[in-house]
Amino acid sequence: MKNTTLATKTMFYSISILLFVSTQAHALDQIVRPFQSVRSSAMGGVRITTGLYDENFFGNAARATANPKFRFTLVDPTVEVNSSAISRVGDFTSSGDPMQKFGDAMGDNHHVRIQTSMPAIYFPPGKDGKLAFAFGLISNTQADLDLRRSFRVSPQGVTDIGPAFTVARRFMDGDRLSVGLTTHLVYRISTTSDRSMAELLNNSSFATKDYGRDGSMIDFDLGSTYRMPWGFKGFTYHSAITINNVLGGKYSNMSIHPLNTGALPAQQPRTFGLGLSASKEVLWKFTNFVLALEFTDIGNNPNGSLFRTVHLGSEARYGVLLPRLGINQGYLTGGLGLDLRFLTLEYAYSTEEMALNVGVFPDHRHTVKIALQI
Numbered sequence: 001m002k003n004t005t006l007a008t009k010t011m012f013y014s015i016s017i018l019l020f021v022s023t024q025a026h027a028l029d030q031i032v033r034p035f036q037s038v039r040s041s042a043m044g045g046v047r048i049t050t051g052l053y054d055e056n057f058f059g060n061a062a063r064a065t066a067n068p069k070f071r072f073t074l075v076d077p078t079v080e081v082n083s084s085a086i087s088r089v090g091d092f093t094s095s096g097d098p099m100q101k102f103g104d105a106m107g108d109n110h111h112v113r114i115q116t117s118m119p120a121i122y123f124p125p126g127k128d129g130k131l132a133f134a135f136g137l138i139s140n141t142q143a144d145l146d147l148r149r150s151f152r153v154s155p156q157g158v159t160d161i162g163p164a165f166t167v168a169r170r171f172m173d174g175d176r177l178s179v180g181l182t183t184h185l186v187y188r189i190s191t192t193s194d195r196s197m198a199e200l201l202n203n204s205s206f207a208t209k210d211y212g213r214d215g216s217m218i219d220f221d222l223g224s225t226y227r228m229p230w231g232f233k234g235f236t237y238h239s240a241i242t243i244n245n246v247l248g249g250k251y252s253n254m255s256i257h258p259l260n261t262g263a264l265p266a267q268q269p270r271t272f273g274l275g276l277s278a279s280k281e282v283l284w285k286f287t288n289f290v291l292a293l294e295f296t297d298i299g300n301n302p303n304g305s306l307f308r309t310v311h312l313g314s315e316a317r318y319g320v321l322l323p324r325l326g327i328n329q330g331y332l333t334g335g336l337g338l339d340l341r342f343l344t345l346e347y348a349y350s351t352e353e354m355a356l357n358v359g360v361f362p363d364h365r366h367t368v369k370i371a372l373q374i
Contacts, residue, residue: 028109028146028156030354030363031297031308034058034186034268035115035140038078038369042335042348043313044326046292048223049240049277050315054117056134057164060223060242060273061180064132064168065125073120073136076344076371080113080142083364109354109363113142125170132180134166144354155191158266162186162216176229182221188251189214190265213263215251222246235278242273242296271299275311286316307358324348330358335367344371 035058040047047059053071056064088110120136143157168180189212221244228237247253249268275294283289291314301308313326313333322337331351338345348367355361 028144028354029304029356030144030156030352031300031304032142032156032158032266032268033297033300034158034160035117035138036080036113036367038335038346038348038367039315039322039324039337040313041080041328041350041365041367042324042326042333042337042346043292043315044333045296045311045328045350046275046277046294046313046326048242048273048294048296049225049238049275049292050290050313053122053134054120054136056122056166056168056180057117057136057138057182057184058221058244060225060240061166061182061221062168062178062223062225062240064122064134064166064180065170065175065178066225067122067124067132067134069124071120071122072374073118073122074372074374076116076118076120076369076373078113078115078367078369080111080115080365080367082109082111083366084108085110085112086366108146109361110145111143111363111365113140113367115140115142125168130170130175132166132168134164136164138162138164138184138186146354157189157191159189160186174227176227178225180223182223183218184220185216185218185254186251187214187216187256188265188268189259212259213261213265214257214259215264216254216256217247217249217251218254219249220246235280238277238279240273240275240277240294242271244271244273246270269300269302271297273298283316286318289316290314304356305358308353308356329353331362342372342374344373345369346371 037055040055043050047055051059051063052067116139117136123133125132139161141159145155162185164182164184166180166182168178171177171179191212221242223240223242225238225240231237245268248270251265251267273294273296275292277290277292279290281287294311295309296311297309308329311328315322315324320339322339324335326333328350333348333350335346335348346369350365352363352365353361354363
């Protein structure tokens with residue numbers, strides 16, 4: 001009888017282990033970006049041929065010459081949350097079995113991003129000018145908590161803060177060519193690798209030395225845009241090429257690391273981008289229409305599908321409204337901006353691929369921004 005009981009227990013444990021091993025698991029392989037504007041999210045991720053104002057700092061520095069007017073941004077908080085995190089807020093604040101709720105959340109990613117570019121000041125070149133300047137204090141914190149069905153937790157958290165300075169200049173007859181440079185001084189804190197639930201429960205202090213790493217760097221972004229000498233049916237065409245984090249984004253060439261974690265944070269790799277856009281001042285009842293196709297994050301997509309670097313997006317103006325549509329990594333995106341004189345309100349719905357191949361682990365996100373500027 002004792003042998004039968006032992007055999008039964010052995011079989012039970014063996015089956016349990018096989019079930020856990022065979023349970024579908026996934027890792028967080030999303031493309032981490034130090035800045036993502038609401039406008040870009042709604043427009044399918046395009047930014048190097050269309051970017052304006054705060055998008056100059058991490059998109060294409062040369063686009064600073066396209067800023068239509070002077071702007072001084074006082075406050076501009078941006079909040080991004082994915083659908084899973086929104087749905088679980090109500091679950092965990094209501095009554096019921098917390099362990100059951102935790103179990104229901106297994107297999108989902110929970111994402112939040114809080115971002116600012118304030119204060120910031122933008123000097124356009126003007127009608128006949130050549131030089132454009134922009135300066136801002138940038139902060140970005142994003143966190144993704146992947147609760148796997150294999151009872152491992154994969155936290156991916158990054159906080160960046162520091163100033164950015166952009167200078168851009170027009171060249172050639174008719175100012176067809178623009179070239180720009182952005183200098184970043186960035187301090188970063190990031191999380192370490194994934195952990196099991198047992199490890200988290202045994203170390204509930206979440207001490208920085210156990211879960212975080214920090215470092216700082218100075219790095220540069222280079223960009224250019226070129227307006228084609230020809231057009232078609234009233235459309236104007238622009239091309240763009242960018243190199244971001246020219247020095248490699250290793251957060252190691254400065255000695256600012258107040259947390260003294262003893263290890264460098266996650267790198268922000270050198271990336272390349274290229275794109276083409278078509279614009280028209282008046283299209284039916286809309287003005288300032290633009291449509292862009294871009295390939296970005298090249299170099300920041302290790303082992304990932306080429307389709308994760310493909311972005312298509314458009315924007316138009318109808319009075320004070322700015323409707324936006326796009327395709328990001330094969331997923332539809334959209335949003336709306338409200339552009340008043342001193343106030344800007346923006347919303348975007350987007351989807352980001354968290355796996356290496358498109359269509360495996362889509363993460364649906366909602367982003368809102370309110371900005372006060374002069």
